[in-house]
Amino acid sequence: MTTRNIRTDLALENKEHISECGQELSGVEVTTEEDEELGITVTWVKITDEAGAASMGKPVGNYITIESAAMKENDTVAHEEIIKILARKLGKLHNLQPDAVILVIGLGNWQVTPDALGPKVCEKILVTRHLGDDMPQDLQGRVRAVSALSPGVMGLTGIETAEIVKGVAEKVNPDMIIAVDALAARRTSRINATIQMSDAGINPGSGLGNKRAAINQATMGMPVIAVGVPTVVDAATLVNDTMERMLDEMAESAPDEQTFYDMLRGLQETERYGLIKEILDPYEGNMFVTPKDVDAVIGRLAGIIASGFNIALHPGITQEDVNRYLQ
Numbered sequence: 001m002t003t004r005n006i007r008t009d010l011a012l013e014n015k016e017h018i019s020e021c022g023q024e025l026s027g028v029e030v031t032t033e034e035d036e037e038l039g040i041t042v043t044w045v046k047i048t049d050e051a052g053a054a055s056m057g058k059p060v061g062n063y064i065t066i067e068s069a070a071m072k073e074n075d076t077v078a079h080e081e082i083i084k085i086l087a088r089k090l091g092k093l094h095n096l097q098p099d100a101v102i103l104v105i106g107l108g109n110w111q112v113t114p115d116a117l118g119p120k121v122c123e124k125i126l127v128t129r130h131l132g133d134d135m136p137q138d139l140q141g142r143v144r145a146v147s148a149l150s151p152g153v154m155g156l157t158g159i160e161t162a163e164i165v166k167g168v169a170e171k172v173n174p175d176m177i178i179a180v181d182a183l184a185a186r187r188t189s190r191i192n193a194t195i196q197m198s199d200a201g202i203n204p205g206s207g208l209g210n211k212r213a214a215i216n217q218a219t220m221g222m223p224v225i226a227v228g229v230p231t232v233v234d235a236a237t238l239v240n241d242t243m244e245r246m247l248d249e250m251a252e253s254a255p256d257e258q259t260f261y262d263m264l265r266g267l268q269e270t271e272r273y274g275l276i277k278e279i280l281d282p283y284e285g286n287m288f289v290t291p292k293d294v295d296a297v298i299g300r301l302a303g304i305i306a307s308g309f310n311i312a313l314h315p316g317i318t319q320e321d322v323n324r325y326l327q
Contacts, residue, residue: 007234009183011045011063014056027052038078040068061200064089072192072297086308093199103174106150107181107204114231114290118180119150124306142316162213177224185230188241192297202226232288
């Protein structure tokens with residue numbers, strides 16, 4: 001079984017879908033950590049072989065998911081903890097040497113708010129590669145050489161994004177690329193409330209059905225860490241999610257009709273999802289939904305991710321230092 005019919009960029013959701021369908025899955029290891037007090041859950045999905053990759057519809061590699069509803073809220077305490085977790089987990093995906101050079105790529109269209117996460121993260125990155133001998137005295141020995149670029153999308157540039165990244169990487173010669181992009185999710189509850197990190201690279205636009213050339217170690221010639229947040233959900237997924245909740249509520253309020261509701265819920269999710277797509281045709285393929293407060297939320301998410309990067313990439317830097325030098 002594969003997860004090709006489920007529109008999501010999250011490895012965790014692919015794993016959940018396979019489990020919900022009662023299918024056995026080999027070649028995949030899952031560990032979970034929870035902070036109940038702050039409401040933060042960290043899940044590590046490791047695809048260990050090609051059998052697992054085929055079932056999951058994802059390349060072999062590590063996929064770390066940080067989930068918290070506080071990401072989309074103005075909750076400073078929770079944000080600080082999420083930043084620390086992100087920085088620690090990023091360090092576990094790749095062991096950077098003190099003199100490593102890092103290139104941060106902000107994927108996406110800065111003219112479309114739900115797709116502007118990558119460019120907004122780049123705006124908040126502490127870039128240092130250009131400083132050289134002009135490095136402030138109090139920063140010497142505390143930072144790595146970091147550069148950042150927002151290459152835009154093919155619709156704006158007429159150039160494949162992977163080609164731009166490859167050309168820049170050949171000149172900058174980084175030890176690692178970090179690519180940030182907006183993703184799509186299967187569950188509405190995960191919109192703007194989930195960060196996924198992976199050492200398997202990324203296919204920009206895959207969640208929206210706009211598959212572009214891959215940005216990964218095979219195409220770039222160096223390790224690529226992909227970081228993203230699901231900012232949209234497709235219309236069929238939204239209807240399907242709403243239907244599930246509605247059936248649960250109706251079954252609870254009308255116990256005499258339990259058999260009928262159980263029959264509706266007994267439909268395979270892929271069957272129900274496919275039926276909804278047919279009903280929504282021809283509009284479904286072009287309909288994606290995002291929350292109305294997306295402008296403010298994308299700004300918060302960009303700040304969380306950029307702060308996590310700055311702390312992880314610059315070993316001698318604190319969040320207070322970042323705030324001072326980015327002003």
